Amino acid sequence: xxxxxxxxxxxxxxxxxxxxxxxxxxxxxxxxxxxxxxxxxxxxxxxxxxxxxxxxxxxxxxxxxxxxxxxxxxxxxxxxxxxxxxxxxxxxxxxxxxxxxxxxxxxxxxxx
Amino acid sequence: xxxxxxxxxxxxxxxxxxxxxxxxxxxxxxxxxxxxxxxxxxxxxxxxxxxxxxxxxxxxxxxxxxxxxxxxxxxxxxxxxxxxxxxxxxxxxxxxxxxxxxxxxxxxxxxxx
Numbered sequence: 001x002x003x004x005x006x007x008x009x010x011x012x013x014x015x016x017x018x019x020x021x022x023x024x025x026x027x028x029x030x031x032x033x034x035x036x037x038x039x040x041x042x043x044x045x046x047x048x049x050x051x052x053x054x055x056x057x058x059x060x061x062x063x064x065x066x067x068x069x070x071x072x073x074x075x076x077x078x079x080x081x082x083x084x085x086x087x088x089x090x091x092x093x094x095x096x097x098x099x100x101x102x103x104x105x106x107x108x109x110x111x112x
Numbered sequence: 113x114x115x116x117x118x119x120x121x122x123x124x125x126x127x128x129x130x131x132x133x134x135x136x137x138x139x140x141x142x143x144x145x146x147x148x149x150x151x152x153x154x155x156x157x158x159x160x161x162x163x164x165x166x167x168x169x170x171x172x173x174x175x176x177x178x179x180x181x182x183x184x185x186x187x188x189x190x191x192x193x194x195x196x197x198x199x200x201x202x203x204x205x206x207x208x209x210x211x212x213x214x215x216x217x218x219x220x221x222x223x224x225x
Contacts, residue, residue, distance in 0.1 A: 044155070100145065100204075101157075
């Protein structure tokens with residue numbers, strides 16, 4: 001299994017829809033997880049952090065399943081402005097040489 | 113609030129030329145990183161630093177060198193540019209490694225012809 005894997009999409013959904021992305025990771029020792037958002041031709045920006053079983057912020061919910069080694073991002077009531085690429089980030093334990101491992105991203109397009 | 117600033121934002125190099133990308137952060141972060149982003153490849157770590165005077169190799173370090181002479185600056189050098197180094201380069205910094213938000217610069221679009 002690759003260190004961090006994401007479904008590349010694209011996910012094309014209508015406004016108001018609920019959409020979910022999954023991200024699987026290989027290192028069971030990883031303790032914290034992040035979702036970043038990247039707009040076209042822009043830098044990544046933190047969307048949510050996940051340290052325990054999950055986190056919720058408005059329309060966004062992130063969940064962690066340690067047993068199956070995946071995290072998910074759920075977006076409810078999708079807006080046009082949610083169109084972006086969502087990057088799953090899994091920091092590896094200090095002994096590795098890739099302290100922050102990024103998934104390749106899942107592209108979301110919300111359509112009017 | 114500048115955050116992380118990269119210079120230049122765009123550059124075109126000829127094969128074999130050298131250049132230095134500058135990253136500056138004003139958040140007093142210990143950890144700084146250089147990534148490259150290519151279509152279909154995602155963000156890949158080139159080099160990183162855990163503090164002033166330290167550097168370490170990441171996933172794709174070949175062809176690049178770095179220096180962290182001052183805590184706030186992290187320089188990425190290309191000694192002899194190759195077309196394979198055409199990419200978007202992002203610098204980032206964080207307070208902790210792996211447990212805190214990483215802040216990114218706006219990126220440098222480099223084309224090597």
